[in-house]
Amino acid sequence: MTQTETRAGTATTFESLDPATGDVVGVHPVHTEEEVRAAVARAREAAAWWSALSYDERDRHLSAWKGVITRRVGQLADLMHRETGKPHGDAMLEAALGIDHLAWAAGHAGKVLKRRRVSAGLVMANQAATVEYLPLGVVGVIGPWNYPLFTPMGSIAYALAAGNAVVFKPSEYTPGVGEWLAQTFLESVGHPVLQVVTGLGDTGAALCRAGVDKVAFTGSTATGKRVMAACAETLTPVVIEAGGKDAVIVDADADVDAAADATLWGACSNAGQTCTGVERVYVHERVYDEFLAALLDKAKGLRADDSAEAQLGPITTPQQRDVIRSHIQDALDRGGRAVLGGVESVGERFVQPTILVDVPEDSLAVQEETFGPTVTVAKVRDMEEAIARTNATRYGLGSTVFSKERGMEIAARIRSGMTAINGVITFAGVPSLPFGGVGDSGFGRIHGPDGLKEFTYAKAIARQRFKPLLTLTSFTRTDKADQQLAQMITMLHGRGTTIPKR
Structure with missing residues (x-):
């Protein structure tokens, strides 16, 4: 994106550019x-x-x-x-x-x-x-x-x-x-x-x-x-x-192959530039090694370039590449390991898939939105730990759970506006479901x-059908009307459930 300046120094037009080639796509007014x-x-x-x-x-x-x-x-x-x-x-x-x-x-x-x-x-x-x-x-x-x-x-x-x-x-x-x-x-x-x-x-x-x-x-x-x-x-x-900083939770009974496939697509599709994309994964320790091996195997051969066959395109904005590079570097500096890719994966226009493990939870790659084809994978003892880690960021947009038996139970406890079970980002494609987040992911809903x-x-209208039995909204209201109202309210609401003493 470039601007054309007038003599006074005020931009009157700007160009949209093809991020893969730098070619001008169009010229538009400011x-x-x-x-x-x-x-x-x-x-x-x-x-x-x-x-x-x-x-x-x-x-x-x-x-x-x-x-x-x-x-x-x-x-x-x-x-x-x-x-x-x-x-x-x-x-x-x-x-x-x-x-x-x-x-x-x-x-x-x-x-x-x-x-x-x-x-x-x-x-x-x-x-x-x-x-x-x-x-x-x-x-x-x-x-x-x-x-x-x-x-x-x-x-x-x-x-x-x-x-x-x-x-x-x-x-x-x-x-x-x-x-x-x-x-x-x-x-x-x-x-x-x-x-x-x-x-x-x-x-x-x-x-x-x-x-x-x-x-x-x-x-x-x-x-x-x-x-x-x-x-x-x-x-x-x-x-x-x-x-968002969306997480995938993989339970011990999950379809590991499907979870790995969904994770890779959720993390890398659109070159990772998806607000509800996968950026973190928490995997039950019983299936962690199997999951990581499957994820790495599926990531082989997945490359971002400008060929017609490429499944990943370029990073659209130049400044985003700097963010991606800084998050990877911070994760490595803090003891994390890149089992695929790394800092060298961040090129001039394209970023190659990067999988990080052993990354501390307070690192940039876990806490801040990366918006690139990167993902952190962490081993957890149980689903309690997975849920706690998932909820431990200021974001709360989307999330994913892979579990055969406890999907709904786990999903209900995740602090996010949307959750997909045994799929990834599927909620976005359902027109009847609301889309939006909580916390620093925003508020309000579309869809x-x-x-x-x-x-x-909302426009509310109350229309009188017949004269009221009790005249209440008038200065002519009588003591008798007040007593009758009290009796009515007591009859309707006076038998509330008592809370047992402990």
């Missing part, structure tokens, strides 16, 4: 604060039309967009390949998942959000109570570079299906994907309900301050904090999907019913 505000204003006008449509009408528009994306998916995958460096097959998988989530959001928004009756209770029995979920207005989405379609689509599709307009600021490393999405949407729908603004960090900050009704951010924890600070100036709510509601506000 949108100013005024231009961002203008985009939000256009979105506000479009939102008035979009929100007035029925759920079925929005579904038809979104389905038309889905059809365009699907028919041109090869073009989209090629663009993702060039901007991120990921293999074509990985880009196609990402596109397919994004399309599936768009279909789910469009088809289920009405069922999740439309007005429904709820019980008013005995005290307020004369009221008819309803709740519905209404669109916020304009949602700002700030997307990442590692999954430039699938990840932001988890906010864009759900916000649109809920009736909002969206202004999308893609990563400066993958602006072409964002522009492609906005262009195909405009072709499909004919209204600027989805717009894109491109630029660097200042453009994202401008979007936070441009009067949007909510910001959905995906990126590092540090940047997420800055987004929150900018949004706090206008009391703009945010949903944050930040970093599923929770993801639809994330971009709405």
Whole structure:
């Protein structure tokens, strides 16, 4: 990513580059604060039309967009390949998942959000109570570079299906994907309900301050904090999907071969640049040697390069290679061993798979997000130790458990927003499941019913069906009414369960 400067020294355009070759993929404008505000204003006008449509009408528009994306998916995958460096097959998988989530959001928004009756209770029995979920207005989405379609689509599709307009600021490393999405949407729908603004960090900050009704951010924890600070100036709510340090737990009864295969893919797919990727493994001592041998055997021949056959692409951002190198070096300096790869695996553009063992739990490679094709493997006495170590970081995004008998039991005790059992990152592909974390991994949820509601506000209505038997909300309330209310509350709630003395 490079910038073009004007005479005054202000960047007006920037280039997106192929990280595998350094070739220019495209040239894009650096949108100013005024231009961002203008985009939000256009979105506000479009939102008035979009929100007035029925759920079925929005579904038809979104389905038309889905059809365009699907028919041109090869073009989209090629663009993702060039901007991120990921293999074509990985880009196609990402596109397919994004399309599936768009279909789910469009088809289920009405069922999740439309007005429904709820019980008013005995005290307020004369009221008819309803709740519905209404669109916020304009949602700002700030997307990442590692999954430039699938990840932001988890906010864009759900916000649109809920009736909002969206202004999308893609990563400066993958602006072409964002522009492609906005262009195909405009072709499909004919209204600027989805717009894109491109630029660097200042453009994202401008979007936070441009009067949007909510910001959905995906990126590092540090940047997420800055987004929150900018949004706090206008009391703009945010949903944050930040970093992770996801672990795999392998129990004594696990399918070791399957666990090793999942670990390798979870750690190295997308060159390890996955927020829910595998970065740590805790293996029961009874199967540790077998697991490590299987993992090493499967990793043989897995290389990152620029050939058409490569299963791993380059590291997209130059600074990330420095992070990966420092984490490996710190692990080795603190007594860890590289049974595959090492510091020398970090090249100019590509990083080769690295497996580390005997790494102290307080090292960078265990505590901080590496975001590369590396993984630490540790032996544990039992699942109690595995769970304790898994939970001993400030992150809590995803996790994985391999166990034939105790998978659900172990998963329930892991402090993370999502867990896969006998699979890896499978929760991300299930449109009906919420996606998000706890702790420094962020808050709020995309995907599923929770993801639809994330971009709405609840509208509660109580309508009087008949006059109340007891007049309570009036200064004409009598002592008799107070006594009758006390009797009613006692009858309804006075027989609580007593707590036995110890």
